Amino acid sequence: MIDIMPKTRLRNWNLLSYKPERYTLNPIETRHQSFQNWFNESRTPKPITHVYEEWVVERIIYATMILHDSVETDPEIRGGVPVIKGTRIPVSQILAEVAEDEKISAIADDFNLDVNTLMKLFEGMAIHLDRPFRK
Amino acid sequence: MITYQVDECIDSKKFVDACNEQGLVSVWRYPPSLKSKKDPEVLTEILPSGHTLLTTDRTIHFEHSNFIPDHHAGILIIANTTSPQTITVSQIMRRLGKLKSMFPTWHTVSIQNSIVEVCETGVQVWRVIAGYTQKIKFFEFDQKNWQNDLTSLLSKIAAAYQLPHQ
Numbered sequence A: 001m002i003d004i005m006p007k008t009r010l011r012n013w014n015l016l017s018y019k020p021e022r023y024t025l026n027p028i029e030t031r032h033q034s035f036q037n038w039f040n041e042s043r044t045p046k047p048i049t050h051v052y053e054e055w056v057v058e059r060i061i062y063a064t065m066i067l068h069d070s071v072e073t074d075p076e077i078r079g080g081v082p083v084i085k086g087t088r089i090p091v092s093q094i095l096a097e098v099a100e101d102e103k104i105s106a107i108a109d110d111f112n113l114d115v116n117t118l119m120k121l122f123e124g125m126a127i128h129l130d131r132p133f134r135k
Numbered sequence B: 001m002i003t004y005q006v007d008e009c010i011d012s013k014k015f016v017d018a019c020n021e022q023g024l025v026s027v028w029r030y031p032p033s034l035k036s037k038k039d040p041e042v043l044t045e046i047l048p049s050g051h052t053l054l055t056t057d058r059t060i061h062f063e064h065s066n067f068i069p070d071h072h073a074g075i076l077i078i079a080n081t082t083s084p085q086t087i088t089v090s091q092i093m094r095r096l097g098k099l100k101s102m103f104p105t106w107h108t109v110s111i112q113n114s115i116v117e118v119c120e121t122g123v124q125v126w127r128v129i130a131g132y133t134q135k136i137k138f139f140e141f142d143q144k145n146w147q148n149d150l151t152s153l154l155s156k157i158a159a160a161y162q163l164p165h166q
Helices: A007-016 A027-043 A047-070 A091-099 A104-110 A115-129 B013-022 B039-049 B089-102 B146-160
Strands: B003-006 B026-028 B052-055 B075-078 B114-118 B122-129 B132-140
Touching: A047 A115, A091 A104, A091 A115, A104 A115, A104 B013, B003 B013, B013 B026, B013 B089, B039 B052, B075 B089, B089 B114, B114 B146, B122 B146, B132 B146
Parallel strands: B003 B026, B003 B052, B052 B075, B075 B114
Antiparallel strands: B114 B122, B122 B132
16 A cells, blocks of 8 residues: 555655654753844844835825925924914814814815815824834 | 904904904904014014904913013913813804903903913913013902903003004
8 A cells, every 4th residue: 555655645744744853951051042032033034024114114204295395393483383384373273173073175265274285284194193103 | 443463373264254243343364474474573563563463372472572562552362271172263262252241341451561361261461571571460250350350450551551653
């Protein structure tokens, strides 16, 4: 029967039944090994996380660029409170108006503001906040 | 009739229209020539014009007190001082409505040379003398006869210095 079985299958069977030799470390060696593992792990690049972080950084740059077009801070304007670019209207006030169920277009019309500037502000803030804030 | 000049942060069409419809005071919209101007420029342009500045900027009289002369038409600040919420146009309208209901002759009181801050619980009066901001008095809405006390204090401050053209 063994002769009839194809060689590949036999090889697979051998691999499945393979059990590595158990190797026990003495306490000092164990400690050293665990440190080595930790050291290697910490130095090993994590490709998926790395790509994710790059994406987050790219988004932050993009959000900053958008916010730069719609928001400005100047210590001489409203004491340095962030304002809508080219105005003396605080960003916080616009957000508070939206929180009071005001439409962006209505706010823009009421304050003689450019709707696109307000859209950029919200887009920039949305992108800027869409990331984990961790230490 | 007292004329108020709104700062750009209160330059809301609905707010200015609502004030002018009442006809108690005259409210002017923010001049386009002052768009994106800095605090000192706004103060030096508006205050000598004889119009009371209406703003939500709570720090303007501290940070730029050098640009506020001893005699001026007054600054009226509407701000939240106890609640954490950012003030909005509708909140300003509610606040002023509440003030008018408690003090119906409010629109006749001149706030010349004073900086008056209307907050949730009362009215704070400030004054700038020789570039220094002084805290004068806080009038609580719960206080008895605060309207008369405030009127007499504001008229005293207004009488202390008169605008050059008056």
